[in-house]
Amino acid sequence: MSLQLRPATPADIPAITAIYAVEVRELVNTYEYEVPSEAEMAQRMQSITEHGYPYLVATIDDEVAGYAYANSYRARIAYQWTVENSIYVDARFHGQGVGKALMQALIAECTARGYRQMIAVIGEPTNTASIKLHERFGFELIGVFRGLGRKHGRWLDTVQMQRALGDGADSAPTHE
Numbered sequence: 001m002s003l004q005l006r007p008a009t010p011a012d013i014p015a016i017t018a019i020y021a022v023e024v025r026e027l028v029n030t031y032e033y034e035v036p037s038e039a040e041m042a043q044r045m046q047s048i049t050e051h052g053y054p055y056l057v058a059t060i061d062d063e064v065a066g067y068a069y070a071n072s073y074r075a076r077i078a079y080q081w082t083v084e085n086s087i088y089v090d091a092r093f094h095g096q097g098v099g100k101a102l103m104q105a106l107i108a109e110c111t112a113r114g115y116r117q118m119i120a121v122i123g124e125p126t127n128t129a130s131i132k133l134h135e136r137f138g139f140e141l142i143g144v145f146r147g148l149g150r151k152h153g154r155w156l157d158t159v160q161m162q163r164a165l166g167d168g169a170d171s172a173p174t175h176e
Helices: 010-026 038-050 098-112 128-136
Strands: 003-007 055-060 063-072 082-089 117-123 140-151 154-164
Touching (some): 003 098, 010 063, 010 082, 038 063, 055 098, 082 098, 117 128, 128 154
Parallel strands (some): 082 117
Antiparallel strands (some): 117 154, 140 154
């Protein structure tokens, strides 16, 4: 097994779409009801990377095992130093360090780009694997929104976690 990390490319879209499709159809980790097309996923990737955010894939023996990206937490200018993370791992590769490698690389990349806070929005408090992964990397529980979404016939709680990047809020950014 050879785990490699690299920036995502358009050639990765079919695998990324397939991983995400399972999340949409079978789970509640994403609050989408319909699986986005490959064209839609490509457009999302392009928008994320054009705005200067990292988008990474993990491969094992040249097969996409997972992906991660950071994106704007909110659109208003005062949030420009805060990112929200997303990490998805193909179920076939769970427990093989893919999520850990992606998280470590995403944090490093966002820190290098000058971001100061990273937010995790986790669908459901029962998603203990994601919560534990975030805790392992220094994220703290900020709160749980009760019944914030609804999917698969039930109300969903949403966990919010946060981690400082670099100096966090202890110093001013290099530009304002």
